[in-house]
């Protein structure tokens with residue numbers, strides 16, 4: 710689904726500013742994410758992408774407004790925000806290395822009371838990621854980077870997210886593996902999960918998303934349909950090496 714005037718955004722960020730101590734990193738960021746779309750947030754190293762995710766997850770104090778499903782998130786605690794379905798796949802995966810794949814997945818569902826649905830979702834993860842099924846008894850830390858990223862995504866999905874935010878999914882992965890994960894994300898999105906993909910790999914992210922935002926120095930400097938952004942000479946010159 711693309712942005713439409715008559716559809717209410719799932720997430721609406723308005724004039725958001727945040728930083729670390731005295732240092733302001735985000736300067737009045739505004740963006741919207743609509744239900745069941747995949748949006749890319751791209752920008753180079755240090756642009757402030759991870760800081761934005763931290764602010765959205767409630768891990769950084771911020772000013773401005775973040776409304777999800779009609780509720781204001783600024784001031785809410787991280788576990789409340791997680792409980793509302795805003796779930797992050799962190800940069801570097803941050804799996805529990807010494808736990809099995811299956812136990813990592815079950816950790817994702819720790820807040821859920823619907824045990825029958827959790828069991829169904831576990832089966833579903835193994836359908837989406839057959840590799841994880843093969844390795845379900847293996848320690849997560851002993852898997853390849855691509856497998857660990859699958860595990861991190863599946864763990865987030867086990868939380869039954871309304872909006873899944875993925876930080877630097879492709880980092881350290883071979884291009885073919887990153888593309889396979891993009892294809893999986895497209896299937897997940899088709900299934901109704903809204904995805905915010907945060908990437909330094911601008912080409913990869915914009916090729917899979919319907920819309921995109923480009924961040925520089927803590928500000929959104931371009932936004933629009935992903936196809937339009939890929940064709941934008943300013944984006945091409947700055948990020949696509951064209």
Ligand code: ATP
Pocket residue numbers: 729734752753754755756757758759760761877909
């Ligand atoms: P990357 O892809 O490299 O993670 P990014 O776009 O996600 O880049 P951020 O990690 O959000 O960028 O960093 C934005 C700015 O905030 C940088 O100048 C960085 O040095 C600073 N920063 C990030 N984390 C902290 C922290 N914990 N304390 C102080 N400054 C930080």
